Amino acid sequence: MKDPAPHKKTRRAPPEGGPVTMATVGRMAGVSQVTVSRALSNPEKVSAATMQRIQEAIRVTGFVPNALAGALASRKSSLITALVPSITNVVYSSLLHGFSEIMRAEGYQLMVSETGFLPETEEALIFTHLSRRPDGILLTGIHHSAAARKMLLGAGIPVVEFWDITESPIDCCVGFSHTETGRRTAEAAFGWGYRRAATVSAGDERALRRRDGFRSRFAELSGDRDIPGITGEAGPASLQSGRLALSALIAEHAFQGGVIHCSSDQSAHGIVTEARSRGLRVPEDIAVIGFGDQDYAGFTDPPLTTVRVDRDRLGRAAARAMLTRFRGEEDPERVTDIGFEVIRRGSA
Amino acid sequence: MKDPAPHKKTRRAPPEGGPVTMATVGRMAGVSQVTVSRALSNPEKVSAATMQRIQEAIRVTGFVPNALAGALASRKSSLITALVPSITNVVYSSLLHGFSEIMRAEGYQLMVSETGFLPETEEALIFTHLSRRPDGILLTGIHHSAAARKMLLGAGIPVVEFWDITESPIDCCVGFSHTETGRRTAEAAFGWGYRRAATVSAGDERALRRRDGFRSRFAELSGDRDIPGITGEAGPASLQSGRLALSALIAEHAFQGGVIHCSSDQSAHGIVTEARSRGLRVPEDIAVIGFGDQDYAGFTDPPLTTVRVDRDRLGRAAARAMLTRFRGEEDPERVTDIGFEVIRRGSA
């Protein structure tokens, strides 16, 4: 028997065994597809009896709604996109943790990618992520390529930049001044009596600003213009890189002692470890200041003097900034400085 | 002037300033929307001249394709969903890193959520994630609720369980035997001459299996049936928890020395730290064996004896397993045991 409608094109065989949709559920419950949709999003607008039958049908069929279709139709994906330099770095992963906790509670899901500290990669990822039509986007830092900024602006969604602050964010930023941490660390160290210093820094842009803040302020205060420094590559420092850095400082820069400003607790820990295994006393011979106040910082021996940033609060503040924008509030805060704290423990 | 078509319902004002779609681009380039689609997915099927005009139009408009619509129409989302206990734990984040690196190269994006080691949370997240219609799903471990297994099976997509192995995976698994790491560690420690032991373990199911493997095997070999142990909560151990555990072992279990089997390098590091600050020698008075071979394990003082799992390889193997399934290969490997290695350094 020929198909009576010559122009009826079907892509696939009839709907036997096809995906379970709201229509499937509706058929089984004796209602239309729309009613199923309503039962799921506005339960109060459906009669109790209908609700019962629909729920039973959902149970039997194992129906899982298609959020892709929902997002397309409603123009709301409930998706938040996040770009961080590296997820293996606790600093960023803990921030994401705090952020996603709040966003999840509000029904949003996170899609994360790593930029590897590379602006080109970030730019490419922004494009890919925007194609998923997220409701908002979270970026690390305040430096993004011109093309990236353009795409972001064009997307017309909230953009939260975190872990740094600027007077001119794309949309809004939540963080603290990296330069200022360096300066305040220098002031603290000078106040504790240190007159000679050195720096050990990772190569990424923010670590360098922390280092430079320390350098210039310490020079100002102590008059010492010759502060030796070891600078690594962009990317996370490790305990090992800290050990190597101290060795290099001693071997190549004839470092004689004083305080060492590190761009991370990891490298600070490495320096302490290396110093001890060389029989040097910490902080008497070599004092060390870390950055980040990682979970272990208070429990090393000696415990690390470091800069504490309330990452939990930062993550939450970023989430709050985004939620505020979703609510469409008038004139929301553009810059949130959550500050930091220099914590003195045993290592300096 | 009244609308001549009384039943013409438009949701929004006419398409002025609306989103930039393929139709917009097509109009500007003087071709139909379909041709724009083709230009993007099958460039070779479009004439060079047309291609030029389309690309120019894309550039001018800043067009970003809507992957939601694409996925809905093609039934392919290029999305992979991953569920891990915690992203702040380097063990899992480094695995994700390796996995996503390969998947991204193949055009897939990762959507990650944290289960917090809770099966109920995992179940809820599986539902949410499946609603995004991922092309594949990556799960941590081999224990999932019955409802979760059912949903997963019903989704009809590749499921890779990693970081553990079982004879009966949902689809396939890539990992190693946790019990076996404990047993082999016990054998190594016994071989090194240790005759007394203790354990310090996190409370999650896999850590407990490592601990039990160590316990029973060490008891078998040494005849010592009285191995004291400290067991923490589910969730990541920290340097601090290791320090506390050693204190508890000494105070509450009158631990006199011997080898301590830890469920992580973090707690092992804590024990070493605590031992030293108490004036105990490592490994002479107290020997410590960690787990994970974290980046710092070889650089603590003394360096940690530990169990190494090639996480990079594991992440890659998991990715390969998934890609194999995407290709629809016949009868693919269901269980991949990537093994582990006991590494002896200074702490035991």
Add this chain to the structure above:
DNA sequence: TTGAAAGCGCTAACAC
């Protein structure tokens, strides 16, 4: 090489 038509599974607007 290009286009027209149909439909992916859902939500929004409206009528009953």
Add this chain to the structure above:
DNA sequence: GTGTTAGCGCTTTCAA
């Protein structure tokens, strides 16, 4: 309360 209709922006036929 519930159903009908008209899309959301794309891919997939199929015909030209």
